[in-house]
Amino acid sequence: MTAYLAPRMLDAGEAALTVEFGDSVDSAINARVLALDAALRAAPPPGVLETVPTYRSLTIHYEPLILPRAALAARVTELAANGGAATPVSGAVWTLPCCYAPPLAEDIIEAASVLGLSAQDVAQRHAQTTFRAYMYGFAPGWCYLGGLPESLATPRRASPRGPTPPGAVLIGGGLSLIGADPMPTGWYVLGRTPERLFSAGRPQNFLIEPGDTVRFAPIDPDAFAALEARVAAGEIVARREAP
Amino acid sequence: MSARLLIRAAGPGASLQDPGRRGWLRFGVTPAGPMDAAAFAISNAAAGAPPGAVAIEIGLGGLEITAEGETVGIALAGSDFAARLDDAPLPSAFVAPLAPGQRLVIRAGALGAWCYLAPFAEIDTPLVMGSRATHWRSGLGGLGGRMLAAGDALPLVRRRTPPAAVFALTAPALARRDGPLRLLPGPQDDYFAPEAFEALFGAEWRVGARSDRMAYRLEGPPLAHAKGADIVSDGATMGAIQVPGDGAPLVLMADRQPTGGYPKIAHVITADLPALAQLRPGETLRFTPATHEEAVAARREQAERIARGVELTPLRREASTEILLGENLIGGVVDATGDMEREPRD
Numbered sequence: 001m002t003a004y005l006a007p008r009m010l011d012a013g014e015a016a017l018t019v020e021f022g023d024s025v026d027s028a029i030n031a032r033v034l035a036l037d038a039a040l041r042a043a044p045p046p047g048v049l050e051t052v053p054t055y056r057s058l059t060i061h062y063e064p065l066i067l068p069r070a071a072l073a074a075r076v077t078e079l080a081a082n083g084g085a086a087t088p089v090s091g092a093v094w095t096l097p098c099c100y101a102p103p104l105a106e107d108i109i110e111a112a113s114v115l116g117l118s119a120q121d122v123a124q125r126h127a128q129t130t131f132r133a134y135m136y137g138f139a140p141g142w143c144y145l146g147g148l149p150e151s152l153a154t155p156r157r158a159s160p161r162g163p164t165p166p167g168a169v170l171i172g173g174g175l176s177l178i179g180a181d182p183m184p185t186g187w188y189v190l191g192r193t194p195e196r197l198f199s200a201g202r203p204q205n206f207l208i209e210p211g212d213t214v215r216f217a218p219i220d221p222d223a224f225a226a227l228e229a230r231v232a233a234g235e236i237v238a239r240r241e242a243p
Numbered sequence: 244m245s246a247r248l249l250i251r252a253a254g255p256g257a258s259l260q261d262p263g264r265r266g267w268l269r270f271g272v273t274p275a276g277p278m279d280a281a282a283f284a285i286s287n288a289a290a291g292a293p294p295g296a297v298a299i300e301i302g303l304g305g306l307e308i309t310a311e312g313e314t315v316g317i318a319l320a321g322s323d324f325a326a327r328l329d330d331a332p333l334p335s336a337f338v339a340p341l342a343p344g345q346r347l348v349i350r351a352g353a354l355g356a357w358c359y360l361a362p363f364a365e366i367d368t369p370l371v372m373g374s375r376a377t378h379w380r381s382g383l384g385g386l387g388g389r390m391l392a393a394g395d396a397l398p399l400v401r402r403r404t405p406p407a408a409v410f411a412l413t414a415p416a417l418a419r420r421d422g423p424l425r426l427l428p429g430p431q432d433d434y435f436a437p438e439a440f441e442a443l444f445g446a447e448w449r450v451g452a453r454s455d456r457m458a459y460r461l462e463g464p465p466l467a468h469a470k471g472a473d474i475v476s477d478g479a480t481m482g483a484i485q486v487p488g489d490g491a492p493l494v495l496m497a498d499r500q501p502t503g504g505y506p507k508i509a510h511v512i513t514a515d516l517p518a519l520a521q522l523r524p525g526e527t528l529r530f531t532p533a534t535h536e537e538a539v540a541a542r543r544e545q546a547e548r549i550a551r552g553v554e555l556t557p558l559r560r561e562a563s564t565e566i567l568l569g570e571n572l573i574g575g576v577v578d579a580t581g582d583m584e585r586e587p588r589d
Contacts, residue, residue, distance in 0.1 A: 010430030013510035014538035016480045018430045025475055037269075052268045052478040054502055059478025061268070064539045065546065136271035137476055137502035140381050143271075181381065198270070200371050200383060206270045 003029050007036075007080050009073050010057075014064055019076055020057040025146060025174070029056045030134050032080070034211045039079045045072065053210045054135045055144075091243035094208055096178070098127065098169050098216040099224040100191040107161070111171065111188035114154050123218065125149055126169075126190055131176055131214040136206075141180030141198025143208055148176050156186040167193040169216065178214075191216070194227035195238040207238060246313040246402055248362060250395040251346065254304015256456075259366060259385040259397075260359075260497075261297045264374035268478070268501040275378040278357045278456060278497050278520040281416045281549055282321040286359035289318035289338050289412050289553045291403050297368065297375045298361040299391065303523065305350040306360070306391070314342045316363025316405030320412060320553075322355020322419075322521045334411040338363075338555060341405075354419075355521045363406075364399035378498060380457075410555035416548040424515040425533035425541065426484070431474060431506035435486070439466040443484075443492075443508065444530055452524045456498040458485075459519065465490030472505060479503040482511040482519075494519065514541035 003022040010018040019036060022029035030053075037053045040060065047067025052059040062072055100108060100123035112119040129152075131145035153174040163182035164170070170177040172187030179185070180198040193216070198206055208214065219227065227237045250257075260283065263276025277283035277300055287296050299306065301324070318338045319326060326333040327348045333339065335358075341347055349358065368375050368386060377385030386395055426443070442464040451460030461484075472488035479485070483495045485505045494511060495503070511519055512533055522528060533541075 011427055011510070011535060012430050012478060012480050012507070013482050014427055014512055014535055014542060016478065018477055020430075020477070023475060050266055050268055052501060054477045055475050057477045059268075059480070061480070064535075065543055069535055069539075135476075135502070136269060138271060138500055140267070140270060140272045140383070205267075205372060210269065 003032070007032075007076070009076065011069075012059060014069075016059055016061045017069065017072055017076070018057050018059045019080070022056045025055045025134065027132055027146060030132070030146070031211070033058050036076065036079055037210075039082075045075055048072070054137070055146075091211060091213070092209065093213040093215070093241040093243070095215050095217050095239040095241075096193045096195050097219045097223070097227055097237060098191045098193045099219050099221055100127070101221055104165070104221060104224060105189065105191045106165065107188040108190050111154060111190060114188075115152065117151070122152065122190065125152055126171070126176070127216050127218045129176075129215075133208050133210055133212045133214055135210050139179075139181060139183050141196070141206060142183070143178045143197055143214075145176040145178065145214055148174055150174075154188065157188070160184045160186045161189075164189055165192055167195060167197075169193055192224065193238075194224050194231050195236070196231055202234070204236070207236065207240070246315055246364065246399045247311045248315065248366075248397040248399060249309045249311055250306065250391050250393055250397070251309055252305070252307040252393050253391045253395070254302060254306065255390065256300075256302020256304045257306050257391040258300050258377040258379070259297050259368060259375060259391065260300045260377060261375045262295055263376050263497070264372055264378070264384065267372060271501055272372070272383070273378050273381065273498055273501060275374075275376040275384065276497050277359065279321060279359070279517040281517045281545060282357065283359045284549045285336075285412075285414045285416050285553060286318050286320040286361040288549075289320060289414075289555075290316065290361035290363050292361055292363075292365070296361065297366045298359045299366075301349055301358050301360060303351040303356055305348070307346060307348045308341070308360075309346050310341045310343050311396070312343065313402065314340050314405050315399060316403065317341045317347060318361045318363070318412065319349065319358055320414065320417060321358025322417075323352040324355060324358045325350045325352035328409070333409060334558075336412040336414070336417060337409055338406045338412055339409040340407070356523050357520060362399055363404070364402040367398040367400045380498065409558045411558060412553050412555055414548075414553040415551045416545070418548075419521075420515060420518040423529040423531040424519055425512045425538065426509040426530045427512055427533055427535060427538050428509045429507070430477070432508055434468055434470045434474065434506035435508050436467045436469040439468070439486075439508065442466055444532060447527050447529055449527050450522045450524050454524050456496055458493040458495050458499065459522070461492045461494065463492075466492055466508060468506065470506075474504060474506050476502045476504040479507065480510065482513065482516050483507045484509050484511065496520065512538040512541055514538070514545040
């Protein structure tokens with residue numbers, strides 16, 4: 001991994017500044033991203049519109065007619081030097097129920113054969129992992145997780161599979177991912193969670209904050225069906241523990 | 244009596260848009276919003292609507308609408324679309340009363356890819372996470388999260404007095420920009436060889452056939468990477484020129500994903516995005532480099548052009564401008580009959 005001594009400030013057009021802390025997927029780099037994000041959100045300078053944390057950078061959308069680039073860059077430098085100030089990130093611990101049994105686990109047998117493991121082994125190793133939510137991307141509520149064991153790292157498919165089922169739990173490259181609404185993907189569906197990471201109609205549209213810890217609790221298909229019905233009725237079945 | 248707009252026919256590409264769903268990028272939510280933000284703002288200004296109001300974005304597939312219940316004022320702005328009110332041709336940008344029984348037909352014209360229809364009323368669709376903008380890929384906003392289709396009915400509330408007659412609309416913000424589009428290099432300009440910049444700024448580019456609200460594909464010489472075509476995904480904004488492994492650039496547009504894993508060589512500056520958006524597949528363009536200062540200056544000029552509002556010209560000498568002047572919708576009215584083929588029918 002490479003973490004930079006001082007963050008790089010890169011223009012993404014004249015109204016967005018990408019503050020880059022390193023060039024790899026790494027929890028220490030991501031922690032610096034989230035610290036700057038939290039500091040900016042705690043006291044947003046006038047003209048900052050929205051911040052977008054990703055693995056190794058924070059993209060700050062701003063109005064340059066209100067906040068000149070130089071003033072924003074100076075503020076970012078100051079906050080980054082303070083390690084993002086004392087503003088804590090959420091840091092909650094989530095436990096999501098997950099069914100790793102086919103046919104709900106649509107690709108687990110295929111993934112196991114690519115990895116040279118049994119499907120049971122794959123499920124067990126995934127469920128024993130403590131993940132870190134790095135970022136969202138791709139589609140609403142699609143949450144990328146770091147911490148995947150080396151033994152589950154797999155190249156992505158050569159061509160994408162069809163739309164994922166709702167609540168798909170996936171692996172691809174060195175990462176895991178929780179899908180929300182169905183989308184085609186080059187990753188493997190290892191299992192499904194009955195929880196919805198995104199719902200436009202719920203007061204809490206999204207559950208997990210970037211930086212949170214995520215674990216999966218294996219459930220059987222009957223438990224999945226029961227929990228799915230409760231989620232459909234508006235309940236949140238994932239367990240959240242405050243840090 | 245309540246009024247509605249009825250969609251009689253809709254080509255692909257017609258959708259309800261407001262300025263976009265802001266504040267949710269961090270959770271993977273695409274803002275959506277208009278392809279041509281300047282024309283969108285002008286249509287709302289001409290309809291006396293606030294800047295955040297919903298308008299109908301119309302693509303090359305066109306749209307046919309009627310009004311139900313009451314006469315509804317309509318403003319249309321964008322580029323050179325061909326509009327007809329029943330059998331009478333209208334200017335490509337106008338305000339007009341649409342009476343029940345009349346049919347407004349909007350078709351692609353000589354130039355341009357998008358136009359905006361703003362009613363003199365609020366389109367009453369549900370607010371979804373702070374916005375009414377349609378993002379059909381994630382099924383958010385608009386009418387049930389989808390594009391408009393024949394048979395749709397748009398309920399209107401808080402109707403404003405419709406214009407008394409048809410007026411041609413002009414606006415400084417609708418002026419077409421000639422010349423190359425300006426690019427601000429970065430954020431991954433260091434991922435490209437010097438030849439890539441020579442090609443980017445030297446070549447004539449063609450808008451590819453598979454261009455849509457998500458991205459405009461550019462056809463031209465391949466842009467050579469210097470450090471590979473994969474980056475650790477980072478934030479992506481409208482106007483970003485992303486270059487995948489095949490070297491064929493694409494410009495991310497209103498329905499882009501919020502993050503991307505390909506290097507972005509440069510961004511089309513915001514002031515030039517409307518000119519890009521209005522290009523059709525097959526049309527050509529060139530790029531020229533700009534500095535951040537130049538991009539901000541152009542942004543300020545564009546904001547000033549939008550703030551100068553619209554000018555309305557009556558199509559008939561006897562048309563009254565009192566209502567429009569009374570609502571302070573126009574900065575100036577030129578008394579000219581224009582060069583319309585025919586007068587609009589009553």
